[in-house]
Amino acid sequence: MLKQHYGVTIKTIINMKKVFLSFCLLFSTVLMASAQLLPTFQLGIKGGLNFSSLKTDGEWLNSSAKAGYQAGIWARLGGAGLHFQPELYITGKNAKAKLTHENNAQVDLNFTSLDLPLLLGTRIGLGPIAARVQVGPVVSFVIDKDNSIFDRIGDATKPGGYRNQAIALTGGVGVDIMKFRADLRYEHGLSSLSKDGTESQKINLWTIGVGYRLW
Template sequence: MKKYFILLCLFTATVFVANAQLLPTFQFGVKAGLNFSNLKSEDGGWLDASTRTGYQAGVWARIGGAGIHFQPELYVTGKSSEAKLIEEDKKGKVTFTSLDLPLLLGTRIGFGPAGLRIVAGPVVSFVVDKNIGESLRQVPKFSEYKNQAWAVTGGLGLDISNFRADVRYEHGLSELSKNDNAPQKVNLWTVGVGYRLF
């Protein structure tokens, strides 16, 4: 009798956990971090850009169930690069401040308060401020930038209780320059930490 009671308890617990996994959940939190970005010409022949450190701060949400979650995020991001025009022999710092909106799909591996996440998806950036070095501003092909850009990102995350940590790579899809003869894209790595508020 005792054996059947234990089996019944185990079966009930298994059904409860399975049903809980199927129910959608909602999380919301804050996040901040660093990015390491560079501005590249598509052919690599006229622009030599080195990586510089920027920042990222904002909020995230997670809606999920059955092992898959949707994770929209919104950040203020500062991206920077040290650009050198090979043909013009001019160099200077280029910075962008943007509102970035990643729309990610992911899955979580693990149980309880700890788990590993895998995420990927598109990112749309709305540039709110651009600062181009004085020497670069004199070069026509370098002086005009678009106010919106698309990228794709992917990476790994770690959940430990309410704390979050992420490492991602973001690859620029859109040409930032308004000059078709001078295509430029921003690629970056991001490292961030976050906290789940609820």
């Protein structure tokens, strides 16, 4: 009778261990899945180069790209699926232009803007290394410009002045390696820089940026 009781006790203990291990496995799976779905917050710094050009609808101006700079901060909110990434940085945009109405006289366009990209993206990969795809609008506020150059171009199209803000659409790819970030994007101008001119003048640019996650 004691052996029978002892045997039942061992069997019961073995069953309890199986139930306990199964519970631990289920709990770990749920915890890992929840960690992937919970939103995370990141904050970092960013810098890079851009190559911008001025695009027009007419043939009065031919523009070629010229190097500029950008520097600022970025934040990211989101989990393993979609994420939202706003950025804020100072951008120096430069371009070379030839005015056909002045026998292809060459002028340099230089101005500085405060840019605010609002990006939606997705992260492809696990762990500390992953690729990204991002797209979204960019709002730019011109804070400094070479007025003599802009007025000279303005004489050709009679724009009645230049806007101090512009809207663009940007998209590109990136990679995350530990705390480091790298991006390649193309920005297409949607709004014209001229206020009242008949000729549209838009800024398009490629950007190459590197960043570092602080938090």
